Amino acid sequence: MKILVTGGAGYIGSHTVRALLGAGHSVVVLDNLSSGHAQALPEGVPLVKADLLDQAAVQEALSVHQPDAVVHFAALIEVGESMSQPGRYYRNNVVGSLNLLTAIAQTRKIPIVFSSTAALYGDAEVSPIPEDAPKQPTSVYGETKLMTEQMIQAFERAHGIRSIRLRYFNVCGAVPDGSIGEDHVNKTHLIELALLTALGQREKMMIYGDDYPTRDGTCIRDYIHVLDLAQAHVLAVEALAQGAGSSAYNVGLGHGFTVREVLDAVDAVIEGSDYAPLTRELAPRRAGDPPSLVADSSSIQQSLGWKPEYVDLQGIIQTAWEWHRTHPHGFQD
Ligand SMILES: NC(=O)c1ccc[n+]([C@@H]2O[C@H](COP(=O)([O-])OP(=O)(O)OC[C@H]3O[C@@H](n4cnc5c(N)ncnc54)[C@H](O)[C@@H]3O)[C@@H](O)[C@H]2O)c1
């Protein structure tokens, strides 16, 4: 199959592009490079440098490349920033997705795999969280993803566009050979920041709040390796190609770690090297952060046969460390 990957030059997108190629598919990437890196793409993968807000450019990409399916990653992704810049988030994530859906509806009505998020669930009352838990996002970012899921379903009802919406929990890690990895323009993710702090690029790690109702007072998240997530996309695209109906699946490991436990795991990974343990400082809560997000992923395991290979947090962090240690300035190195 030929797959159009929006946001394919980004962190998860570039790992998924490799996984799709590895599964024998061909790929075209559409990305405005606002936070992605052309260097993250394997040689020979066509890159359409375009913005989803440019409806005509999106339509043209679909007409020229005639893909069989779309995997839609392109979005702004920061929970905290979405609270202070809501307009940017609604415009980029909701209007951008609307443009893509409109273009699909006007051309080939191909199926779509969408990057959704655990942030849909907000302050979840059950843990691990099943897909039918109430959707009550605590951030604008989460709202933009919920709105996009709703638009996708409306476009299915009106135009027959099938979808698999993958609700990722916290994505981390890198290909074990350290050749590509996480290099977000604004660094906000816990593990990326901790490893850059270990490399001496930041003085200390801030812990955003220790008064949450969790075992040590810091937020709990479910950390999933980017390669396991990439494999979920391959399975989803292939299922849709074989005629699968639309669904939404959580993608996570099913157990969560507190912020302090993650920082301990980072210290354990760097222990014995020339790098000092992390200096930690308590800071106020970050707006929009729910206390705990842990996935019930049994549905994707049963329906698509997905099975995560990276189940040990230190092992996952080790792969990210390999990338950051060998590329301390990301794709600039
Ligand atoms: N990283 C996580 O932990 C996580 C968790 C849940 C969901 N997600 C979702 O996964 C997707 C990918 O996240 P990521 O961590 O790889 O982020 P990323 O910033 O590395 O990738 C996003 C890509 O989309 C591109 N992009 C953004 N807006 C665009 C637009 N208007 N037009 C064209 N291209 C545009 C960027 O240049 C970038 O290459 C996002 O949709 C995000 O919401 C990420």
Ligand SMILES: O=c1ccn([C@@H]2O[C@H](COP(=O)(O)OP(=O)(O)O[C@H]3O[C@H](CO)[C@@H](O)[C@H](O)[C@H]3O)[C@@H](O)[C@H]2O)c(=O)[nH]1
């Ligand atoms: O320097 C830091 C950075 C983060 N945190 C905390 O660590 C946890 C994880 O934060 P982060 O790595 O920024 O991820 P999330 O805010 O949980 O969001 C990620 O995970 C979501 C799914 O759960 C995705 O939807 C988002 O796109 C993605 O950014 C949160 O409790 C943060 O408050 C700190 O304490 N200090």
